[in-house]
Amino acid sequence: WQQAMGSHTAGGSQAPPPPPAAAGGGETQRTQYPYVTGTSVIALKYKDGVIMACDTGASYGSTLRYKSVERIKAVGKHSLIGASGDLSDHMWDDGNSLGPKEIHSYLTRVMYNRRNKFDPLWNSLVLGGVKKGPKGDEKYLGMVNMIGTHFEENHIATGFGNHLAIPILRAEWHEDMTFEEAVKLVEKCLLVLLYRDRSSINKFQIAKITAEGSTIYPPYSLKTYWGFSHFENPAQGAVGSW
Amino acid sequence: MARFDPYENNGGTCVAVAGADYCVVAADTRLSVGYSILSRDHSKIAQLGSVLKFDVQQFRAEKCVLASSGFQGDIKALQKNLAAKELVYEHNHNKKMSCPAMAQLLSNTLYYKRFFPYYAFNVLGGLDSQGKGCVFTYDAVGSYERTGYSAQGTGAALMMPVLDNQLKSPSPLLLPARDAVTPLSESEAVDLVKDVFASATERDIYTGDRLEIVVINSSGTHRECIELRKD
Numbered sequence: 001w002q003q004a005m006g007s008h009t010a011g012g013s014q015a016p017p018p019p020p021a022a023a024g025g026g027e028t029q030r031t032q033y034p035y036v037t038g039t040s041v042i043a044l045k046y047k048d049g050v051i052m053a054c055d056t057g058a059s060y061g062s063t064l065r066y067k068s069v070e071r072i073k074a075v076g077k078h079s080l081i082g083a084s085g086d087l088s089d090h091m092w093d094d095g096n097s098l099g100p101k102e103i104h105s106y107l108t109r110v111m112y113n114r115r116n117k118f119d120p121l122w123n124s125l126v127l128g129g130v131k132k133g134p135k136g137d138e139k140y141l142g143m144v145n146m147i148g149t150h151f152e153e154n155h156i157a158t159g160f161g162n163h164l165a166i167p168i169l170r171a172e173w174h175e176d177m178t179f180e181e182a183v184k185l186v187e188k189c190l191l192v193l194l195y196r197d198r199s200s201i202n203k204f205q206i207a208k209i210t211a212e213g214s215t216i217y218p219p220y221s222l223k224t225y226w227g228f229s230h231f232e233n234p235a236q237g238a239v240g241s242w
Numbered sequence: 243m244a245r246f247d248p249y250e251n252n253g254g255t256c257v258a259v260a261g262a263d264y265c266v267v268a269a270d271t272r273l274s275v276g277y278s279i280l281s282r283d284h285s286k287i288a289q290l291g292s293v294l295k296f297d298v299q300q301f302r303a304e305k306c307v308l309a310s311s312g313f314q315g316d317i318k319a320l321q322k323n324l325a326a327k328e329l330v331y332e333h334n335h336n337k338k339m340s341c342p343a344m345a346q347l348l349s350n351t352l353y354y355k356r357f358f359p360y361y362a363f364n365v366l367g368g369l370d371s372q373g374k375g376c377v378f379t380y381d382a383v384g385s386y387e388r389t390g391y392s393a394q395g396t397g398a399a400l401m402m403p404v405l406d407n408q409l410k411s412p413s414p415l416l417l418p419a420r421d422a423v424t425p426l427s428e429s430e431a432v433d434l435v436k437d438v439f440a441s442a443t444e445r446d447i448y449t450g451d452r453l454e455i456v457v458i459n460s461s462g463t464h465r466e467c468i469e470l471r472k473d
Contacts, residue, residue, distance in 0.1 A: 112319060115248050115315065147315055149273075150314070153280075153281050162280075166278075
């Protein structure tokens with residue numbers, strides 16, 4: 001059925017793209033490309049709830065355009081959403097008391113339906129929260145990406161974090177970490193991302209959500225070390241006149 | 243510029259084997275994207291019809307189990323879609339959908355999106371109205387047949403030859419028609435399923451982590467999980 005998909009796109013390029021099925025206004029939208037983007041978001045469950053962290057940078061292609069962007073927002077009383085990807089595509093809850101699982105479900109439907117109309121919201125969203133359930137306070141942490149793939153886990157990372165932070169989280173995360181332990185683990189991941197992800201900056205925000213509610217801490221920076229001997233005189237041994 | 247691709251393959255394999263009075267449906271729990279693992283604990287199995295439990299009456303365990311591999315966004319949408327249709331059927335007909343009825347519904351639902359398919363490779367297992375095990379196997383656009391056993395997904399090509407060899411399925415061309423369900427006992431079938439998954443896990447990068455096995459028989463549905471290689 002690969003051929004069926006090919007002919008579908010060929011048909012689309014000859015005529016104007018079909019309007020979204022539900023639209024009344026008839027305004028059509030083509031596939032977007034992300035313009036201003038945020039990089040990784042990391043989150044993990046700990047003893048009292050969920051901790052989420054990301055840097056405060058936003059890139060415009062290869063330019064680091066904005067340095068003070070809040071990519072984690074509180075939603076309702078029980079949840080936090082962290083977004084990576086296109087920053088103008090954030091969707092916000094209107095403030096009623098949905099639990100984190102419900103919001104995750106809602107966001108998944110939104111992302112999947114936009115994908116079906118070939119008009120995706122170019123984001124990977126991390127959803128964390130704590131809500132009272134039948135077994136007491138239940139921690140929830142999930143992710144949904146731009147085509148609607150979604151799942152729940154004890155630790156989540158988007159973007160580069162998927163490759164750089166998840167191995168650390170898988171090795172060192174354990175059940176019922178204290179807040180201090182969780183922050184240390186998150187900072188370890190953020191530092192690796194700072195060194196290795198070119199779109200990250202040294203200004204981070206950590207947010208936590210517990211049964212009492214959400215707290216988004218003010219931005220701060222991590223100490224970095226650049227004194228490796230290899231970084232001194234990097235041109236040593238290089239070929240050429242540079 | 244690269245166009246947005248609405249599909250991705252999240253990997254994994256599903257298997258079902260039908261017996262004289264039972265059906266085994268199994269799938270691994272690894273969710274992948276590209277060369278990354280997103281989750282080691284994500285179920286591909288949906289027990290259709292047992293979603294809703296009212297306070298007053300508890301509906302009995304369901305006789306129809308769907309295992310799907312492919313693009314997880316489409317799989318979840320498809321499973322939700324079927325569960326909703328099943329509920330409407332129950333309200334209209336005052337009875338649960340039988341497995342062959344659900345099989346036809348799944349085929350129709352898949353074909354409905356023939357020109358923007360659900361990227362889901364499905365295996366439906368359960369008991370038919372005579373209590374015999376039944377397995378239905380599908381492609382992405384709804385073509386289906388009832389068989390004695392089937393595998394779908396990234397590891398299917400590794401598993402089907404082994405299943406063919408062990409379950410010795412009779413040719414569908416034989417006259418009189420021979421029974422497709424395996425004469426193996428329930429525990430033998432479960433062991434066979436565990437063996438084929440262990441084998442596929444060795445060579446298929448998308449299959450592994452944990453195996454979820456659901457057995458349906460006259461006393462209901464029973465679920466067990468066993469660990470698979472995580473590399």
